[in-house]
Amino acid sequence: MGSASRRYLLSEGTTKMGRSIYSWSIPAVQTCPGSSQSCRNACYATHGRFVTRTVTRLQQWRLKQSKTADFVDRMVDELFRRGVMVCRIHVAGDFYAASYVTRWIEIAARSAHTRFFAYTRSWRVEKIEPVLRVFAALKNVRLWYSADRDTGSPAQPPEGVRVAWLQTSETEDVAGNLVFQVRKLRTLELPLAVPICPQESPKGIARGVICANCRICFE
Numbered sequence: 001m002g003s004a005s006r007r008y009l010l011s012e013g014t015t016k017m018g019r020s021i022y023s024w025s026i027p028a029v030q031t032c033p034g035s036s037q038s039c040r041n042a043c044y045a046t047h048g049r050f051v052t053r054t055v056t057r058l059q060q061w062r063l064k065q066s067k068t069a070d071f072v073d074r075m076v077d078e079l080f081r082r083g084v085m086v087c088r089i090h091v092a093g094d095f096y097a098a099s100y101v102t103r104w105i106e107i108a109a110r111s112a113h114t115r116f117f118a119y120t121r122s123w124r125v126e127k128i129e130p131v132l133r134v135f136a137a138l139k140n141v142r143l144w145y146s147a148d149r150d151t152g153s154p155a156q157p158p159e160g161v162r163v164a165w166l167q168t169s170e171t172e173d174v175a176g177n178l179v180f181q182v183r184k185l186r187t188l189e190l191p192l193a194v195p196i197c198p199q200e201s202p203k204g205i206a207r208g209v210i211c212a213n214c215r216i217c218f219e
Contacts, residue, residue, distance in 0.1 A: 009065060009078055010087065016199065018212025021086045026063040026093035027056070033096060033128070034121035036150035038168050042182045045092035059092060072106050079111045086218055088211075089118035096122075101131040108138050117142040117218040119164050123154055133158045142218045147176060165194065178216065 013021040028045035029035065040046075049055055065071055079087065095101045095118075108116050116138075122128045123145045136143040136158050145154045148166040153175045157163060163176030170190055179196045186200055198204035198214050211217065 007061075008082075009062065009075055010082070010084065013212070014091075016210060017088065018210045020212050021088055022082070022084045023088040023091045024062065025059055025091045026066065026096075027059045028092040031063065031096040032094040032121065034094065034124035034151075036121065036148055038148040038150045039121060039146070039166055042166060042168055050092055063093075066100060066103070072103050072110075075107050076110045079107070079114050084111075084114050086115045086117070086212075088218075089116055090120070094122050095120050095128055095132065098128050098131045101128060101135055105131070105135050105138070108135070108141050112140055115140050115142065115218050117144070119144040119146045121146045121151065123157075124151060133161075136161045144178075144217065167192075 010022040010024055013019040013023070017023065025045075028043055028050065029040060032039075035043075044050070050059075065074075078084075089104065095104075101122075104116070108114070120132065120143065123132055132143065135141055137160070143161050144164045145157050145161055146164050146166065147153050148168060149172050153163060153165075162178065165174045165176040165179045167174050167179050167181045167185060170185055170188060174192055174194050176194055179192060179194045180200060181190075181196060187202060189202075198207075198209045198216070199211060204214075
């Protein structure tokens, strides 16, 4: 692929998300300071294609790039040159430091043509949460605080931030604005007061719902 400066930072969309949605990922767990036992147990980014040699090397490379002096400039340039309209931050990984969030604040502020969205449990980290509030306040950012039965619901999410709940048991109470279920629960059609991600429900999949045509997470 040539030198690191010419290598793409972003991946084109997947079948699940839609080809128009680009994404950025870094290694799961090691970059997730706010993770809970429930989310680590259920994490899809710790098996399957995410642990192949190719993907593992790519995510480690991206983590290294996120710490370089020219990361922000390179990302802004790539978003513009590739015409990225929607970018999901962290299909795998999370906001691992306040300084890293600050970099994404600058990227988003300089990329008004792009809509960014992300889910994070780093709201649980005292040094990171205040910077997440600044990030979430940007007009082209849609931030979700991720929660589960271990974390409980965030006490006071910032204005505009929604809560995504990971349901790991059919008997647990759920909260928030949207529910993501572990795979074993998706066929049960449990009666919940909170809507379930349409892309992961059997009915949604049958209708051909993907992130690009659902748009709940980044509208």
